[in-house]
Amino acid sequence: MxxxxxxxxxxxxxxxxxxxxxxxxxxxxxxxxxxxxxxxxxxxxxxxxxxxxxxxxxxxxxxxxxxxxxxxxxxxxxxxxxxxxxxxxxxxxxxxxxxxxxxxxxxxxxxxxxxxxxVAFPTAEERARGVAVALAPEIRWQRRDIKSINLLPNLLARQQALERGLREALFVEADGTITEATAANVFLVDARGVLRTHPADRRILGGITRQVVLELAERAGIPVDQRPFTVDELDAARELFLTGTTSLVLPVVRVEGRTIGAGIPGPITRLLGRLYAEHSGLGALAGDYAQVAPEPKS
Ligand SMILES: Cc1ncc(COP(=O)(O)O)c(C=O)c1O
Incomplete structure (x- = not known):
């Protein structure tokens, strides 16, 4: 057509x-x-x-x-x-x-x-089992809050991740702070069960999905703290997920060599995945965020 x-x-x-x-x-x-x-x-x-x-x-x-x-x-x-x-x-x-x-x-x-x-949304398999992502040095400019068409660092990091068989890349500042993914924001559920994400300052794009997911989380009574987290904090994290207009809520279960939580999408990710799908008129996809069994260890 x-x-x-x-x-x-x-x-x-x-x-x-x-x-x-x-x-x-x-x-x-x-x-x-x-x-x-x-x-x-x-x-x-x-x-x-x-x-x-x-x-x-x-x-x-x-x-x-x-x-x-x-x-x-x-x-x-x-x-x-x-x-x-x-x-x-x-x-x-x-x-x-x-x-x-x-x-x-x-x-x-x-x-x-x-x-x-x-549009190509993440597959049912990706939503149900989660994806693996890379880490990439944060080499972008200092005004990432502007949705500019200059996306070369994003393209490079994404391409390098894809060539390694990884779905996305998370940008990491020199001090270890994770800002966001190349085309999505990133959320972590910390060891205390608090939902964390980088504040919407000049270092990240203030995602619309991020905004909506924060509102859905607050309405669901999930404790939220808009505070950055570092690569070191991934070790104790219970859950990690990406948010974006086309990524929806995308569970992340591996970052480079690290397994996040139990290695399967956690309950907060799955709840927010369902709520966001329903918010977007994609209620038919909500079931893909149901609980899955862990992948057998090979
Ligand atoms: C760098 C970056 N961060 C975050 C997002 C997510 O924003 P939104 O939820 O508005 O799609 C995008 C979307 O393309 C992006 O390019």
Missing amino acids: TRIAYVDGRYRRLDAPAVAAEDRGYQFGDGVYEMVKVIDGIPRDLDRHLARLARSLRELAIPAPTSPAVLQAIAREVIRRNPLRHATLYIQVTRGIAPRAHPFPASARPVLTVAVRR
């Missing part, structure tokens, strides 16, 4: 050439984006995503390309033209087209792209 995207004022085939050679997004990575889950035609948590987009734009002094109402109308139209049961809605804004030079151009108009793509 041909995908139709909105690119700079027009609906076009997603596979048709549309980017100007002097788009600053193309030349400098001078732009921001959002990735929204669309389930049964409904973009989920859209208001939260649009608020984060507005913030990212403000932080980089890129003018908003349209009003939120027009952006929502464009999103609805792109979703209508690409009927998919489960999809992602990709929204990108670059600073615009101008002769290549570092200073912000006085007259460039931001370029908006909106596209819908089929």
